[in-house]
Amino acid sequence: EVQLVQSGGGLVKPGGSLRLSCAASGFTFSNYSMNWVRQAPGKGLEWVSSFSSSSSYKYYADSVKGRFTISRDNAKNSLYLQMNSLRAEDTAVYYCARDNWGGYFYMDVWGKGTTVTVSS
Amino acid sequence: DIQMTQSPSSLSASVGDRVTISCRASQSISSHLNWYQQKPGKAPNLLIYAASSLQTGVPSRFSGSGSGTDFTLTISSLQAEDSATYYCEQCHSTPITFGQGTRLEIK
Numbered sequence: 001e002v003q004l005v006q007s008g009g010g011l012v013k014p015g016g017s018l019r020l021s022c023a024a025s026g027f028t029f030s031n032y033s034m035n036w037v038r039q040a041p042g043k044g045l046e047w048v049s050s051f052s053s054s055s056s057y058k059y060y061a062d063s064v065k066g067r068f069t070i071s072r073d074n075a076k077n078s079l080y081l082q083m084n085s086l087r088a089e090d091t092a093v094y095y096c097a098r099d100n101w102g103g104y105f106y107m108d109v110w111g112k113g114t115t116v117t118v119s120s
Numbered sequence: 121d122i123q124m125t126q127s128p129s130s131l132s133a134s135v136g137d138r139v140t141i142s143c144r145a146s147q148s149i150s151s152h153l154n155w156y157q158q159k160p161g162k163a164p165n166l167l168i169y170a171a172s173s174l175q176t177g178v179p180s181r182f183s184g185s186g187s188g189t190d191f192t193l194t195i196s197s198l199q200a201e202d203s204a205t206y207y208c209e210q211c212h213s214t215p216i217t218f219g220q221g222t223r224l225e226i227k
Contacts, residue, residue: 035216037164045156045164045207047216059214095163105211106154106169113163 002026002109004096009114016086016118022079022096022111030074033099035107036081038092038116046092049081050099064090086118122146122210126219134227139195141222143208148188152212155184155193158221159204167206168193200226 008020022034036048049070050059058070069082079096093115097107123146133139143153151171156164166175168184171191181196195202203226208219 044221045158045209045218047218050214050216061215097164100169102170102173104152104154104170106166106175107156107164107209108166108169108175110163110165 004098004109004111006094006096006111006114009094009116011117011119012086013120014087014118017082017084018086018116020081020083020094020096020114020116022081024077024079024098027098027109029072029077033101033105034072034079035097035099036070036079037095037097037107038090039095039113040089040092043092048094051079083116086116088118090116091118092116121215122149122213122217124208124210124217124219126206126208126222128222129220130223130225132225132227133198135198135200137198139198139202139224141193141206141208141224143186143191143193143219145189145191145210145212149210149212151187152210153184153186153191154209154211155182156207156209157202157204158207164207198226202226 005023033052035050051070067085071080093113095113096111098109100108125144127142153171155168158164172184183194205221205223
């Protein structure tokens with residue numbers, strides 16, 4: 001079964017750090033670009049970061065650039081998001097999602113999400 | 121950045137109705153447009169990719185159309201289980217952007 005299992009969320013104080021993990025199974029992880037997408041409470045979806053399958057390209061939303069770092073370990077079939085200098089506005093459910101390609105990109109497999117709360 | 125604007129923001133319809141949701145991009149994105157359905161407390165679920173291609177396993181009552189800047193998601197005969205929020209997403213260029221969402225309620 002193709003799935004993404006997420007872990008690593010929690011409560012952290014402003015200025016603190018947290019690392020999210022996303023473990024892939026059921027497909028050849030190294031062949032796919034991966035994304036992080038978040039959703040603040042009661043709000044819509046916001047793309048956060050992407051990492052190409054070749055591990056050559058990383059992209060970030062302006063709102064997290066310089067504070068968040070996306071990484072992947074293809075040997076462990078895992079995607080990560082290191083979040084530093086966290087702010088209250090980073091409070092959200094964070095989803096990892098697989099990018100599929102059929103001439104166009106689309107996010108076809110999603111994790112269940114992990115909640116990050118930034119509060120003193 | 122490419123802005124995605126959905127309309128309406130919310131709607132209410134009856135079982136069996138034909139429902140359309142619109143999505144407009146601030147610049148041409150060819151067919152780099154996807155639609156997702158999200159139910160409360162759940163992850164988004166891909167419905168339509170590349171503007172008009174139905175994702176495997178998605179009921180055929182869902183369809184997508186459009187190219188360039190104007191796109192439409194259509195539910196041909198609304199079912200009770202279609203109550204959800206629907207998002208369009210452009211993947212033409214980074215930053216990837218989503219519409220603000222359309223909340224669909226069943227009367």
